[in-house]
Amino acid sequence: MTKATSTAQDSSIPVIAAKRLERLLARDARIGIIGLGYVGLPLSLLFAEAGFRVTGFDIDEKKIADLEDGRSYIFRIPATEIEAARSKGFSATSDFANLVQQDAIILCVPTPLNAHHEPDLSYIKDTARAVAPWIQPGQLLILESTTYPGTTEDVLIPLLEAGARDGLKVQTAGTPAEEGVFYVAFSPEREDPGNTQIARSQIPKVVGGHEPIAAKLAAALYGGIVSRAVCVSSTRVAEMTKLLENIYRCVNIALVNELKILCMRMDIDIWEVIDAASTKPFGFHPFYPGPGLGGHCIPIDPFYLSWKAKEYDFRTRFIELAGEINEARPSTARACSSSACPTSAISTTFASRPRSPSSSSCAAKAPTSHTTIPIIQPLVEDVTITSTWSQRLSINSKNSIASSSPPTTPTTTTLTSSAAPS
Numbered sequence: 001m002t003k004a005t006s007t008a009q010d011s012s013i014p015v016i017a018a019k020r021l022e023r024l025l026a027r028d029a030r031i032g033i034i035g036l037g038y039v040g041l042p043l044s045l046l047f048a049e050a051g052f053r054v055t056g057f058d059i060d061e062k063k064i065a066d067l068e069d070g071r072s073y074i075f076r077i078p079a080t081e082i083e084a085a086r087s088k089g090f091s092a093t094s095d096f097a098n099l100v101q102q103d104a105i106i107l108c109v110p111t112p113l114n115a116h117h118e119p120d121l122s123y124i125k126d127t128a129r130a131v132a133p134w135i136q137p138g139q140l141l142i143l144e145s146t147t148y149p150g151t152t153e154d155v156l157i158p159l160l161e162a163g164a165r166d167g168l169k170v171q172t173a174g175t176p177a178e179e180g181v182f183y184v185a186f187s188p189e190r191e192d193p194g195n196t197q198i199a200r201s202q203i204p205k206v207v208g209g210h211e212p213i214a215a216k217l218a219a220a221l222y223g224g225i226v227s228r229a230v231c232v233s234s235t236r237v238a239e240m241t242k243l244l245e246n247i248y249r250c251v252n253i254a255l256v257n258e259l260k261i262l263c264m265r266m267d268i269d270i271w272e273v274i275d276a277a278s279t280k281p282f283g284f285h286p287f288y289p290g291p292g293l294g295g296h297c298i299p300i301d302p303f304y305l306s307w308k309a310k311e312y313d314f315r316t317r318f319i320e321l322a323g324e325i326n327e328a329r330p331s332t333a334r335a336c337s338s339s340a341c342p343t344s345a346i347s348t349t350f351a352s353r354p355r356s357p358s359s360s361s362c363a364a365k366a367p368t369s370h371t372t373i374p375i376i377q378p379l380v381e382d383v384t385i386t387s388t389w390s391q392r393l394s395i396n397s398k399n400s401i402a403s404s405s406p407p408t409t410p411t412t413t414t415l416t417s418s419a420a421p422s
């Protein structure tokens with residue numbers, strides 16, 4: 001069979017992929033997005049705004065009805081944005097048969113923890129089973145849900161192949177097939193709700209293909225909505241990248257929360273310390289104490305890695321300690337937020353905290369006034385704080401995913417401790 005040359009790069013790819021690639025590059029491609037929640041809906045709007053023809057898929061009929069009627073169910077997304085997307089062809093459906101028309105399909109379904117605080121991949125598995133019968137040759141499937149390294153290869157792909165019709169298989173590394181294959185990649189989400197400083201399109205997208213053609217297609221796809229797609233060598237690297245990003249925040253939030261308590265006892269203003277340290281132009285990134293954990297993913301995602309690490313006979317002690325400190329944080333902050341406590345400013349978020357115009361100046365300045373906000377809820381509704389991380393992680397150390405009934409998707413609006421949510 002003839003081979004077409006990619007217009008994106010000079011390497012040769014099979015016709016089966018080249019057709020899709022051309023449509024992606026021309027923004028003429030049809031994009032299906034599965035899971036229209038906090039990640040999937042904004043992503044759908046972004047693709048629609050960029051000119052792609054977008055169809056959203058969800059099992060929640062209420063969400064479908066809202067979107068089809070031009071309503072929004074996410075606070076920060078006004079209905080006008082839904083209407084604008086609809087005027088550009090965006091529609092929503094629960095009928096997965098419509099997947100056959102899509103050039104690329106992106107999965108944005110939840111990845112919570114189960115009752116044992118282990119990864120709950122039931123949403124990914126259910127979605128994979130529902131998608132599989134509709135996969136077409138040359139289609140690109142991308143997982144965006146945050147998860148442990150190996151999920152795409154070991155969980156998603158086998159389910160897709162098992163359910164695909166006509167013996168369709170995923171393209172593997174090596175000689176590209178001319179027919180009978182589809183392509184799979186992983187690309188983590190970097191959603192940052194409420195951030196008005198960085199345009200969504202300016203946040204680079206990390207992409208890991210199962211093999212090079214998938215990476216090329218995925219890079220072309222995201223190149224239509226963000227300034228830069230960062231290709232890494234595998235889906236595992238991309239999966240681990242997301243966990244590193246969130247664990248980095250988790251660990252640093254724990255560090256600053258611990259230092260906050262020490263500073264209180266030593267009668268030192270932690271905010272002043274952080275301001276001063278932030279004047280260092282290299283090697284220091286400020287994190288701020290507070291009751292929140294930096295977004296609802298932050299306390300969950302480290303469990304995914306700690307759980308997976310056990311398979312490799314490795315205990316992630318550093319990460320577990322950070323989790324313990326952060327989980328103790330709401331009660332510490334709650335105790336300190338009483339009016340009797342002179343350190344009630346501990347419940348201040350970074351966002352509400354006035355920043356000094358120039359912290360590099362030694363000129364006298366008025367003490368920073370910290371806006372105190374009430375501490376009211378556990379930070380993640382479905383995480384019951386009953387034991388330490390390490391205890392929980394040893395509850396079921398066998399490397400299997402318990403098939404318990406899926407917990408509810410976290411819906412809590414969390415208070416952030418640091419510069420940006422997950």
Ligand SMILES: NC(=O)c1ccc[n+]([C@@H]2O[C@H](COP(=O)([O-])OP(=O)(O)OC[C@H]3O[C@@H](n4cnc5c(N)ncnc54)[C@H](O)[C@@H]3O)[C@@H](O)[C@H]2O)c1
Pocket residue numbers: 034035036037038039040057058059060063108109110111123126127130144145146147189190191192193297409410421422
């Ligand atoms: N919310 C964030 O800020 C954020 C940021 C980065 C990464 N993530 C990750 O992205 C993923 C999605 O998170 P979210 O916050 O958008 O979740 P969400 O709960 O807001 O939305 C998930 C959607 O998926 C739908 N869904 C569930 N099972 C389905 C199925 N089988 N078929 C079709 N639809 C199905 C649900 O009805 C829901 O609308 C998670 O892995 C999360 O960790 C979230």
